[in-house]
Amino acid sequence: MAHPLNQSRLYKVKSLRQLAEILQVSPKTLRSLIRNKENYILFTTSTGRDVQWPKPALRRGHKRAAELLARIETPDFLHSAKRGRSYLSNAEPHVIGQPTVKLDIRKFFQSISEKAVSHFFREKMGCEPDVAAVLRKLLTVDGHLPAGGNASPILSYFAYADMFAELEDLARRRDCVMTCLMDDVTFTGPRATRELIYEARRIVGRHRLRIHKTKVFTASQPKVITGVAVTKSGRRVPNKRKAAIAEDFRLLRATKSADARLTVLRRLVGRIYEAAQLEPVWRLRVAPFALELRKMERLLRGEGRVSVGGGVAGLEKRQAPRPEQPSGLRVRAASGERVAP
Numbered sequence: 001m002a003h004p005l006n007q008s009r010l011y012k013v014k015s016l017r018q019l020a021e022i023l024q025v026s027p028k029t030l031r032s033l034i035r036n037k038e039n040y041i042l043f044t045t046s047t048g049r050d051v052q053w054p055k056p057a058l059r060r061g062h063k064r065a066a067e068l069l070a071r072i073e074t075p076d077f078l079h080s081a082k083r084g085r086s087y088l089s090n091a092e093p094h095v096i097g098q099p100t101v102k103l104d105i106r107k108f109f110q111s112i113s114e115k116a117v118s119h120f121f122r123e124k125m126g127c128e129p130d131v132a133a134v135l136r137k138l139l140t141v142d143g144h145l146p147a148g149g150n151a152s153p154i155l156s157y158f159a160y161a162d163m164f165a166e167l168e169d170l171a172r173r174r175d176c177v178m179t180c181l182m183d184d185v186t187f188t189g190p191r192a193t194r195e196l197i198y199e200a201r202r203i204v205g206r207h208r209l210r211i212h213k214t215k216v217f218t219a220s221q222p223k224v225i226t227g228v229a230v231t232k233s234g235r236r237v238p239n240k241r242k243a244a245i246a247e248d249f250r251l252l253r254a255t256k257s258a259d260a261r262l263t264v265l266r267r268l269v270g271r272i273y274e275a276a277q278l279e280p281v282w283r284l285r286v287a288p289f290a291l292e293l294r295k296m297e298r299l300l301r302g303e304g305r306v307s308v309g310g311g312v313a314g315l316e317k318r319q320a321p322r323p324e325q326p327s328g329l330r331v332r333a334a335s336g337e338r339v340a341p
Contacts, residue, residue, distance in 0.1 A: 002073045005124070010068050010135075012126040019131050023064045033058055034137040040146060050110075052146035061138055062150040069154045077168055080182045081154035088277060090181040091228035091235065094188040099219050101192040103200055106212035108156060108183035109147045114140040116159040124158070153182050163207040170199055181226050192216075228278060237275045237282070245271050252289075258296065265293045 005011060013019050020030040033039065041053040054062050070081055079090035094100050114136050121132040145152040157164060164180060171178035174196055176189030187196060197214050204211050217223040222231045229236040248268040255261045269290050276282040
């Protein structure tokens with residue numbers, strides 16, 4: 001159950017020993033994590049997005065921090081990193097019949113500096129300076145929030161809560177409903193116009209961030225909101241997502257090797273299950289592929305070729321993407337060197 005910020009276990013932490021206890025690690029492990037310079041696996045998505053993926057020891061700390069931060073009360077407009085909220089709930093308020101404006105904050109995680117994270121823990125959470133410094137080191141990489149960090153989605157809100165409050169006030173003044181899913185901010189209402197975009201740019205700019213993608217939908221126009229096509233007949237799978245599924249079907253037919261087929265199957269099954277959340281008819285298509293996937297994984301597991309993380313021995317090493325990450329990854333080694341796709 002959500003509680004006020006001042007009831008969080010991360011509120012007013014006084015010592016590193018207390019922080020270690022809260023994060024459920026030993027003080028020795030905590031010290032080791034903040035000294036380690038190779039805490040992340042780095043990779044690039046097929047769309048060119050750089051991701052920093054915490055290694056298991058650090059990821060446990062990120063998960064614990066994310067869990068504690070997600071328990072803090074947040075405004076109703078926030079749909080990221082909250083139980084019961086998702087890209088689906090984010091799209092629900094934006095119905096046909098009212099104009100809609102979409103904004104995307106440029107390189108959001110990369111733009112959230114370690115200074116902003118430290119300020120949140122020091123000034124908003126009231127932690128001691130040395131505790132705030134350790135949390136900054138644990139939860140940022142190369143001076144910013146890691147794109148693959150468990151705590152990054154909820155921490156990105158808290159680090160810029162004042163900015164989001166100003167955007168919400170703008171929505172109220174313009175008779176709009178506003179939702180936020182990480183870097184995607186959407187307004188729907190009679191006064192959701194290009195003038196609203198101009199005002200939002202000024203607000204975001206004052207906080208030294210930039211809006212780089214905008215989209216305006218008319219009242220009667222179908223609109224795609226965080227991966228959901230909102231139409232007169234209800235929620236639908238966007239054409240772009242249907243095209244990605246069709247491409248996976250094509251690749252599956254053309255793929256001969258078991259290892260490559262397993263990779264495509266995993267991605268295809270995930271995409272069809274996701275589509276079925278919007279259009280139940282897709283459930284009829286997923287059954288045979290899900291069955292084949294289970295059989296292949298059972299066979300490979302028996303041969304000792306499927307790792308705990310789901311990888312297959314002999315394939316290029318990769319980290320399985322989370323739902324919000326694009327599939328098709330070009331991996332970089334822990335040293336930071338790029339590996340060709």
